[in-house]
Amino acid sequence: MSATDWHEYVGAIHIHSTHSDGTKSIDEILPIASQAGLDYILVSDHMTLKGLEEGKEGFYGDLLVLIGYEIHDLNHHNHYLAFGLKEVLSPELSPQEYVKEVEKGGGVGIIAHPDEVRQLLRKFPCYPWTAWDALGFNGIEIWNHMSEWMEGLTRINILKMAIHPRRMLRSPTARILKIWDQLSEKRPVVGLGGIDVHGYPFKWGPFKLTIFPYKVQFRAIRTHLLLRDPLSKNLAKARQQIYSAIKSCNAFISNYRWGDARGFFFGFEVKGRISLPGEVASLGQGGKIVCQSPRRANLRLVCGGNLVFETFGNSFEYSPKEAGNYRLEAYISRKGWVFTNHLRLS
Ligand SMILES: [Zn+2]
Numbered sequence: 265m266s267a268t269d270w271h272e273y274v275g276a277i278h279i280h281s282t283h284s285d286g287t288k289s290i291d292e293i294l295p296i297a298s299q300a301g302l303d304y305i306l307v308s309d310h311m312t313l314k315g316l317e318e319g320k321e322g323f324y325g326d327l328l329v330l331i332g333y334e335i336h337d338l339n340h341h342n343h344y345l346a347f348g349l350k351e352v353l354s355p356e357l358s359p360q361e362y363v364k365e366v367e368k369g370g371g372v373g374i375i376a377h378p379d380e381v382r383q384l385l386r387k388f389p390c391y392p393w394t395a396w397d398a399l400g401f402n403g404i405e406i407w408n409h410m411s412e413w414m415e416g417l418t419r420i421n422i423l424k425m426a427i428h429p430r431r432m433l434r435s436p437t438a439r440i441l442k443i444w445d446q447l448s449e450k451r452p453v454v455g456l457g458g459i460d461v462h463g464y465p466f467k468w469g470p471f472k473l474t475i476f477p478y479k480v481q482f483r484a485i486r487t488h489l490l491l492r493d494p495l496s497k498n499l500a501k502a503r504q505q506i507y508s509a510i511k512s513c514n515a516f517i518s519n520y521r522w523g524d525a526r527g528f529f530f531g532f533e534v535k536g537r538i539s540l541p542g543e544v545a546s547l548g549q550g551g552k553i554v555c556q557s558p559r560r561a562n563l564r565l566v567c568g569g570n571l572v573f574e575t576f577g578n579s580f581e582y583s584p585k586e587a588g589n590y591r592l593e594a595y596i597s598r599k600g601w602v603f604t605n606h607l608r609l610s
């Protein structure tokens with residue numbers, strides 16, 4: 265198996281439409297996503313599957329649209345993205361219960377914006393995940409632009425942040441990467457990028473502007489999925505392929521702002537056989553970690569939360585001596601560009 269035996273699909277996850285608090289309808293969102301060159305989008309309105317009920321799931325040209333929803337608890341906290349369900353669960357459930365129910369229903373469950381913190385804008389409170397004892401979630405949003413932007417706001421930089429929203433963004437927080445690395449020690453937990461796009465206008469005194477319109481967000485945080493077979497044109501099969509790639513952690517995240525990361529490769533090679541993030545490989549027969557990047561970048565290899573190797577360039581090879589969960593971070597001008605899922609070496 266070689267790198268070319270995989271098929272890469274690039275999409276945006278965590279999208280709100282007018283079915284909840286987004287400002288564009290699904291029909292209006294579709295051409296914007298297509299023009300941005302996305303292969304798939306995952307829509308997740310708050311507590312509703314109306315888009316699914318209206319039959320909006322499907323292919324629109326080459327764009328695949330899948331519809332889940334964003335669950336919250338009775339206090340509007342503990343947001344959880346649920347995909348692959350046919351019905352909305354009871355709003356009475358606790359986070360521990362809805363995590364379990366999504367798993368039981370064969371769905372995909374992703375903890376949304378897990379570590380939100382903010383100092384300013386009291387009328388937009390933060391919604392961190394607090395129910396870490398919930399069992400059975402598939403993954404966490406390790407990068408959410410909205411959370412990062414809100415956290416970075418101060419009274420001094422607010423105008424600059426509003427005028428250059430994407431330029432001010434750096435990377436997932438060290439806090440969430442630490443949580444993710446720790447969770448991944450016990451079992452595979454997929455890390456995804458969530459755009460959490462609403463396109464709503466933001467007001468600060470006399471200023472009113474849309475900080476993160478759909479068009480801009482579709483050119484920012486993207487989740488690249490690696491599939492063994494080309495994406496089927498049959499909706500049921502394609503849906504299963506996308507959700508299974510997410511559950512299996514066959515994914516990496518990029519910020520398109522710093523370059524198109526299509527073709528970025530990170531894997532483990534032994535005797536011509538290549539394992540990718542999400543897969544388990546044995547160190548018993550030697551082998552090397554291989555990374556290839558379409559752009560020169562600062563490439564950082566992390567194992568168990570610790571930096572083990574770092575270089576600048578288009579590629580590197582590294583012979584790991586220790587078993588562990590390895591992932592790759594790529595930075596361009598100190599801005600986070602690519603974050604892969606863990607390659608599990610035993
Ligand atoms: Zn949310």
Ligand SMILES: [Zn+2]
Pocket residue numbers: 278280334376460
């Ligand atoms: Zn949301």
